[in-house]
Structures are given as C-alpha cells and as structure tokens.
Amino acid sequence: DIQMTQSPSSVSASVGDRVTITCRASQGINSWLAWYQQKPGKAPKLLIYAATSLRSGVPSRFSGSGSGTDFTLTISSLQPEDFATYYCQQANSFPPTFGPGTKVDIK
Amino acid sequence: QVQLQESGPGLVKPSETLSLTCTVSGGSISSYYWTWIRQTPGKGLEWIGYMHYSGSTDYNPSLKSRVTISLDTSRNQFSLKLSSVTAADTAVYYCARVVSYCSSSACSWFDPWGQGTLVTVSS
Numbered sequence: 001d002i003q004m005t006q007s008p009s010s011v012s013a014s015v016g017d018r019v020t021i022t023c024r025a026s027q028g029i030n031s032w033l034a035w036y037q038q039k040p041g042k043a044p045k046l047l048i049y050a051a052t053s054l055r056s057g058v059p060s061r062f063s064g065s066g067s068g069t070d071f072t073l074t075i076s077s078l079q080p081e082d083f084a085t086y087y088c089q090q091a092n093s094f095p096p097t098f099g100p101g102t103k104v105d106i107k
Numbered sequence: 108q109v110q111l112q113e114s115g116p117g118l119v120k121p122s123e124t125l126s127l128t129c130t131v132s133g134g135s136i137s138s139y140y141w142t143w144i145r146q147t148p149g150k151g152l153e154w155i156g157y158m159h160y161s162g163s164t165d166y167n168p169s170l171k172s173r174v175t176i177s178l179d180t181s182r183n184q185f186s187l188k189l190s191s192v193t194a195a196d197t198a199v200y201y202c203a204r205v206v207s208y209c210s211s212s213a214c215s216w217f218d219p220w221g222q223g224t225l226v227t228v229s230s
Contacts, residue, residue, distance in 0.1 A: 032213070032215075034216035034217075042222070043201055043219075043223050044152070044217075045218075045219075045220070046206070046217065049218075055218065087151075087152060093213055094211055094212055094213055095154050095167045095168065095169075095214070096154045096213070096214045098151060098153075098154070100151050101151060
C-alpha cells in the first residue's frame with residue numbers, strides 16, 4: 001500500500017492567517033490526490049481533487065498544488081468555519097489510502 | 108443532489124457479522140461506483156471496498172477475507188457485511204459515492220459521504 005504522511009499533525013492559527021498543510025506519498029502518485037475537510041462529528045467533505053482542482057462550491061481561498069510525491073493544501077485567509085481536520089487521499093494505486101490528518105485549531 | 112444515509116446495529120458481538128445498509132436518495136444507484144470507508148482514532152480513515160451496479164467489486168486486501176459489499180437496485184441501497192468481527196473493527200462506518208471509477212488498479216475520490224454510523228464490537 002502507498003503510505004501517506006501529513007505535516008504538521010496540528011497547527012494553531014488565527015482568523016486571516018495563511019495556512020499550508022503538506023502531504024507526502026511513499027511513492028509517486030502523479031496528480032492522483034484529493035483533500036478532505038472534516039469537522040467534529042461530521043463526515044469528511046471533498047475539497048480538492050486531482051491535486052489542484054477545486055470542488056464546485058468550495059471557497060476559492062482553498063487551493064492545492066503538487067505532483068509526484070509532494071503536495072500542499074493552502075488556505076489563503078483562514079475563516080472561522082475552516083477550523084477542522086484535513087486529510088489527503090491518494091487515488092493512484094489500489095487500495096486508496098488516506099493521510100493521518102492535520103488539525104487546524106484556533107490560536 | 109445525492110444524499111447517503113447509513114443504517115444498522117450500533118452494537119455487534121465479537122465473532123459475529125457486522126451488517127450495514129446505505130440508502131441513496133436524489134439519484135440512482137445504477138450509476139457510479141459505491142464504497143464503504145471506516146474511521147477509528149487509532150488507524151484513521153481506512154477504505155473497505157467498492158461495488159458497481161454491473162457487479163464489479165473489490166476489497167481492501169487487509170479485509171478481503173471478511174468483507175462483502177452488495178447492491179439492491181430495487182431499493183436504491185447498498186450493503187456491507189464484515190464477518191468475524193473483533194474489537195479492532197469498532198469504528199465509524201461511512202458509505203460514499205466514488206466520483207469517477209474504481210477498479211482493482213485504483214479508485215478515485217469520494218463525494219458525497221453519508222453522515223456515518225458508529226459500530227461498537229463488544230460482548
């Protein structure tokens with residue numbers, strides 16, 4: 001299985017801050033990567049797919065970049081509703097696997 | 108818009124079979140691929156398997172010997188059965204739609220997800 005790692009595991013930030021989360025795959029996955037947002041007690045929601053494509057309805061302050069093994073999720077100006085845990089998922093190889101998550105909380 | 112809702116027992120005894128159903132509304136199950144994913148505090152998000160209405164299906168090798176996913180097109184539902192459960196199978200179980208496709212080579216991203224249901228394995 002492809003192993004996904006994320007850093008940092010948690011980040012404290014303030015409203016308006018720029019936040020960057022990194023995801024690394026144990027082998028190359030081209031651009032077959034998705035990002036999800038999960039709030040406590042809720043299901044994950046798809047934010048970005050194919051590494052850089054924004055899901056319809058997701059605010060433009062979210063962006064994704066990267067290819068191969070290294071990827072980033074950037075929130076350009078953190079909003080109160082963005083405090084959540086973020087997961088990456090590779091879709092290049094079977095079985096699909098997820099990163100351990102990055103929790104974004106209030107500083 | 109498509110919505111998914113999991114249902115089933117919240118408590119299962121060790122060695123028994125966990126059975127969950129996902130009801131799809133707002134769209135036909137006879138399109139897309141459908142999947143189950145579970146989440147535990149220890150192992151995080153773990154993909155379980157997928158099924159397509161054509162009959163195509165596959166499972167995570169780590170669970171393959173114990174998992175069955177099936178579709179009921181007449182009820183617009185799909186189901187998960189996990190046999191010989193242990194405490195390690197205690198998790199929140201999610202059903203979801205696969206955005207594009209799944210095969211035994213790769214499986215794309217998942218959207219939307221059901222709200223999830225907690226299943227506890229305990230005597």
